[in-house]
Amino acid sequence: MRPDADIRAQALARQQQLTKPPGSLGALEALAVRLAELQRTPTPSAQRVWISVFAADHGVAAEGVSAFPQAVTGEMVRNFASGGAAISVLARSLGANLDVVNLGTVNDPGPVAGVHRAIIAPSTDNFCEGPAMSQAQLQAALAAGAASVRAALDAGAQVFIGGEMGIANTTSAAALACALLQRAPAELAGAGTGLDAAGIAHKVAVIERALALHAGAGDDWERLRRLGGFEIAALAGAYVAAAQAGLPVLVDGFIASVAALTALRLNPDCRDWLLYAHRSHERGHAAVLDALQAQPLLDLQLRLGEASGAAVAVPLLRLACDLHNAMATFAQAGVSAGARA
Numbered sequence: 001m002r003p004d005a006d007i008r009a010q011a012l013a014r015q016q017q018l019t020k021p022p023g024s025l026g027a028l029e030a031l032a033v034r035l036a037e038l039q040r041t042p043t044p045s046a047q048r049v050w051i052s053v054f055a056a057d058h059g060v061a062a063e064g065v066s067a068f069p070q071a072v073t074g075e076m077v078r079n080f081a082s083g084g085a086a087i088s089v090l091a092r093s094l095g096a097n098l099d100v101v102n103l104g105t106v107n108d109p110g111p112v113a114g115v116h117r118a119i120i121a122p123s124t125d126n127f128c129e130g131p132a133m134s135q136a137q138l139q140a141a142l143a144a145g146a147a148s149v150r151a152a153l154d155a156g157a158q159v160f161i162g163g164e165m166g167i168a169n170t171t172s173a174a175a176l177a178c179a180l181l182q183r184a185p186a187e188l189a190g191a192g193t194g195l196d197a198a199g200i201a202h203k204v205a206v207i208e209r210a211l212a213l214h215a216g217a218g219d220d221w222e223r224l225r226r227l228g229g230f231e232i233a234a235l236a237g238a239y240v241a242a243a244q245a246g247l248p249v250l251v252d253g254f255i256a257s258v259a260a261l262t263a264l265r266l267n268p269d270c271r272d273w274l275l276y277a278h279r280s281h282e283r284g285h286a287a288v289l290d291a292l293q294a295q296p297l298l299d300l301q302l303r304l305g306e307a308s309g310a311a312v313a314v315p316l317l318r319l320a321c322d323l324h325n326a327m328a329t330f331a332q333a334g335v336s337a338g339a340r341a
Contacts, residue, residue, distance in 0.1 A: 001246035003272050008037035011044075017329040025323060027297070028316070031275075032324035035317065038248045038273060039158060043325045046159050046317035049096035050152035051307050052238065053080055053087055053163040054144070056103040056230035057123035059132065061168035063206045067194045070123075070167045074107030077165070081114035086304055087163055090311035097155055099148055103141060103230040118144045120230050127175065127210045131226040133233070138221075141230040145237030153245055159317065160242045161250045161277075162259070163307025164231040167193070170282065172229040173258040175207045177288055179223045180261055185211070190254075190283030191303075220265040228262070235259035240266060243273040250317070252310040253280035253302060257288045264292070277313035278302055 011033040016022055023029065035044035055077050061070045079085045080100045083092065091098040100115045102108075106122050109115075120140045124132040133141070145162070152160050166172075170192035177188050185207035191200060214226045224233055236259045242249045243263075251260045251274050263270045278298040279285060289296060297316055302309045330337050 001244060003037040004040040005037070007040055007042060008033060010042050011036035011324065014042070014324065014329070017331070018327045019330055019333050019335050020327070028320040028323060031297070031317065031320040034275065035248060035321060036324070038246070040246070044321045046314060046321055048156055048158045049094060049161060049314055050099065050155060050157035050159070051087065051091050051096050051161045051163060051311065052099040052101060052148040052152070053165060053307055054101045054103055054231035054234040055080075055105060055165040056120075057106045057166055058168035058172050058229050059124045059126035060128060060171050060206065060210070061123070062126050063128055065171040065203045065206055066167045066192060067199065068167055071107040073165060073167050074105035074109045077102050077105060077115055078109045078112055080165070081112045085306060086308045087306040087311060090308060094311060094314050096311070096314070097152075097157070099151060101144060101148060101234070103144060103234060118147070124229055127172070127227050128206060128213065131214070132172070132228055133225050133230070135225065137230070138225045138233055141233035142237030145234035145239075146241035148234075149238050149241040149245060149247060153247060157247065159250055159314070160238065160247050161252065161307050161310045162235045162238050162256055163252055163310070164235060164255050164305055166229055166231050169229050169231065169255055171203055171207065172227060173232060173255040174284055175210050176223060176227045176232065176262065177258045177284060178207060178211055179214070179217065179227055180220065180265060181287065181291055183287060188284030188287060192282070220262065224262050232259045232262070236263040236266065239263035239270055239274065243267070243270040247273070249274050250310045250313060251276050252307045253278060253305060254282040254285040254288065255305055256307070256310070257285060257292065257294070261288055261292055277310035280309065
């Protein structure tokens with residue numbers, strides 16, 4: 001779906017009539033206009049927010065690339081559902097719908113109230129030894145992302161946010177970003193869950209091995225299959241589905257941005273529908289944002305993931321919409337048009 005050019009023109013015209021100097025609200029003005037054209041309404045809104053957090057484990061965790069044990073992924077699924085995780089608190093504060101999707105964890109928590117089980121496998125395979133996913137697993141992950149978008153649309157969501165959780169997923173995201181951008185692992189691999197300098201050096205070496213093994217990957221689909229994770233593929237599938245359905249997306253941090261880059265490589269028409277929440281403190285995010293030509297709303301040195309950075313940016317969307325919709329025009333306020341200067 002394409003943004004509505006007529007609505008954009010109307011929104012821009014309204015911004016020129018509001019009781020403020022033109023451009024004085026900066027990025028908030030542009031954000032309101034962008035949401036208006038995407039939502040195809042002169043009165044945009046970000047009150048109904050849907051957050052899908054995809055959890056999955058990674059075979060490359062066997063290489064010792066994380067500061068936390070792999071069991072944490074399954075444990076965090078329970079924490080999301082019970083309301084104790086950061087994104088759980090943020091979603092509750094925002095009044096957002098939190099959709100937790102378990103795509104496969106080594107430490108399987110079993111059926112948990114509030115968790116959608118879409119198990120593909122206990123984890124991806126170790127991509128230092130072979131492809132992370134089979135073709136069938138990749139398709140299942142993409143479909144899981146699209147299914148979450150359909151649920152968001154059924155709930156009347158105005159904005160979609162995708163999050164992720166999975167021990168070793170910064171390794172997967174960095175490897176995939178290196179392959180997509182043709183960048184060296186030392187440039188993009190960071191601390192993840194809190195690695196020290198030696199841990200980061202080991203992580204770089206692991207990614208170098210993986211890139212050498214998969215140097216023959218033919219296209220971006222194959223790079224995703226070989227180096228990605230279930231949750232990264234689900235995010236990419238969700239972004240493509242949201243764009244096709246005309247649902248604006250607020251992209252989270254490093255891993256979500258790598259998924260967004262992948263989605264754009266798979267379907268360039270996604271670009272118009274992706275808004276970027278924040279600049280992560282994770283090494284490599286700046287390079288991915290540059291490749292996306294993205295201008296994130298916030299820079300708070302966050303690197304948690306879980307969609308937490310995107311959730312923190314939601315109030316900015318809401319305030320931008322409120323200002324656009326509720327400020328008086330010069331005519332309504334009886335203020336001289338000369339006051340615009």
